[in-house]
Amino acid sequence: MNSLIFATIDITPEQWTDFVKTAGIPPPTGSDEDPRAPYILVHSPSQQTLERTQKIEEPVHSKFSTSPTWDELKSAFTNLSSTDPRHIHPIVFLILDHQSFEDRSVVIIQKGAEFVNTDGEKRHPLPDNEKDLTQMVVWRKYRAPFEAAWTVQCGIDGFCGMEKAEKHFVEEVQREVDAGDAED
Numbered sequence: 001m002n003s004l005i006f007a008t009i010d011i012t013p014e015q016w017t018d019f020v021k022t023a024g025i026p027p028p029t030g031s032d033e034d035p036r037a038p039y040i041l042v043h044s045p046s047q048q049t050l051e052r053t054q055k056i057e058e059p060v061h062s063k064f065s066t067s068p069t070w071d072e073l074k075s076a077f078t079n080l081s082s083t084d085p086r087h088i089h090p091i092v093f094l095i096l097d098h099q100s101f102e103d104r105s106v107v108i109i110q111k112g113a114e115f116v117n118t119d120g121e122k123r124h125p126l127p128d129n130e131k132d133l134t135q136m137v138v139w140r141k142y143r144a145p146f147e148a149a150w151t152v153q154c155g156i157d158g159f160c161g162m163e164k165a166e167k168h169f170v171e172e173v174q175r176e177v178d179a180g181d182a183e184d
Helices: 013-023 070-081 146-157
Strands: 002-007 039-042 088-096 105-116 134-145 169-177
Touching: 002 070, 013 039, 013 146, 070 088, 070 169, 088 146, 105 146, 134 146
Parallel strands: 002 039, 002 088
Antiparallel strands: 088 105, 105 134, 134 169
């Protein structure tokens, strides 16, 4: 599964190589292999080629606005991730922004779900209360050093403890009624 990584700034080959080597999937212990990059570098909201990006040969110029809005990034993620749902991660995307190469950190966005009652209180659905709950889509923002980016994604995906991600949590970006739930 590959994660989309939105470049909201221009990226040089050296910067991308640094990110991939630091934030990629580590090779097996004792191996001479480079880390694998489970990332698709996205430089345009309407990008056509969505392939894993191990390296770039020349600078990539971002076609996103100088400071893209949350709605622009969410829309790009929703549209692009739906083009190949078997190979593009459906609930996580990353952002390389103006801060990323100053402090070597990356923004990680998680699309999660919660159920709430009519008072907006979080509840777990059970067979006897399911019809009284509304499913919400909750977008959460994390900012992690390049070195921790893969571990944070693993925490979000449940491959290690969620505490690996929680310590990098920044804020809840948006909460909305799940469109699929609203149709029922």
